[in-house]
Amino acid sequence: LAKTTQPISMDSYEGQEVNITCSHNNIATNDYITWYQQFPSQGPRFIIQGYKTKVTNEVASLFIPADRKSSTLSLPRVSLSDTAVYYCLARTSNYQLIWGAGTKLIIKP
Amino acid sequence: EPEVTQTPSHQVTQMGQEVILRCVPISNHLYFYWYRQILGQKVEFLVSFYNNEISEKSEIFDDQFSVERPDGSNFTLKIRSTKLEDSAMYFCASSALLSRDSNQPQHFGDGTRLSIL
Numbered sequence: 412l413a414k415t416t417q418p419i420s421m422d423s424y425e426g427q428e429v430n431i432t433c434s435h436n437n438i439a440t441n442d443y444i445t446w447y448q449q450f451p452s453q454g455p456r457f458i459i460q461g462y463k464t465k466v467t468n469e470v471a472s473l474f475i476p477a478d479r480k481s482s483t484l485s486l487p488r489v490s491l492s493d494t495a496v497y498y499c500l501a502r503t504s505n506y507q508l509i510w511g512a513g514t515k516l517i518i519k520p
Numbered sequence: 521e522p523e524v525t526q527t528p529s530h531q532v533t534q535m536g537q538e539v540i541l542r543c544v545p546i547s548n549h550l551y552f553y554w555y556r557q558i559l560g561q562k563v564e565f566l567v568s569f570y571n572n573e574i575s576e577k578s579e580i581f582d583d584q585f586s587v588e589r590p591d592g593s594n595f596t597l598k599i600r601s602t603k604l605e606d607s608a609m610y611f612c613a614s615s616a617l618l619s620r621d622s623n624q625p626q627h628f629g630d631g632t633r634l635s636i637l
Contacts, residue, residue, distance in 0.1 A: 445625060452630070452631075452633075453630050453631075454524075454611050454613075454628030454629050454630045454631050455563065455611070455628045456628065457625040457626070457627065460625060498563070508563075508565065508626065509565075510555075510562050510563040510564065510565070511562060512562045513562065
């Protein structure tokens with residue numbers, strides 16, 4: 412069964428680029444890597460997902476090396492509103508999301 | 521943007537009672553899910569539902585729990601004989617039909633906070 416490991420917490424400052432790296436164990440060849448953001452008292456919100464190499468959307472980039480043993484979420488020029496918990500998840504072929512403990516990101520002024 | 525809506529936002533129930541948590545998934549989605557999150561802990565998968573039947577469930581989803589899609593819009597989670605340890609946030613999610621090469625994520629509601637007294 413797939414498992415993800417990521418730092419428990421990170422601090423950064425407004426305007427900086429933040430990179431959160433997640434390591435994956437036992438990722439199947441057809442597993443996607445998905446990142447979600449969660450604010451207090453809200454449901455998780457999809458940020459980005461990828462299978463390999465680099466994926467970019469309007470809010471983030473996701474880098475997945477060829478061995479797919481890790482992935483890095485990159486948030487460009489963070490603001491205070493990016494303070495949240497970020498989850499790296501493996502998604503199995505039957506669509507179940509494997510949740511880890513998440514990374515609590517705190518952005519300071 | 522379409523949303524998953526959950527009601528009520530907060531449910532307080534006496535231990536031993538039954539509760540029904542309600543969800544309205546995004547209208548053209550076909551897969552439905554329930555998750556729970558105990559305060560301060562990680563999100564835990566409960567069950568997935570497709571084509572009017574359970575497609576997968578976790579060890580948490582025992583005989584105390586059941587899910588139903590009673591009509592074309594609602595998706596419900598019933599918890600019978602509630603226990604103190606059932607207190608948690610319960611999240612509903614939905615997704616469109618997925619294939620390996622698609623990029624359609626699960627969309628979550630903002631949850632129902634269940635408090636068992």
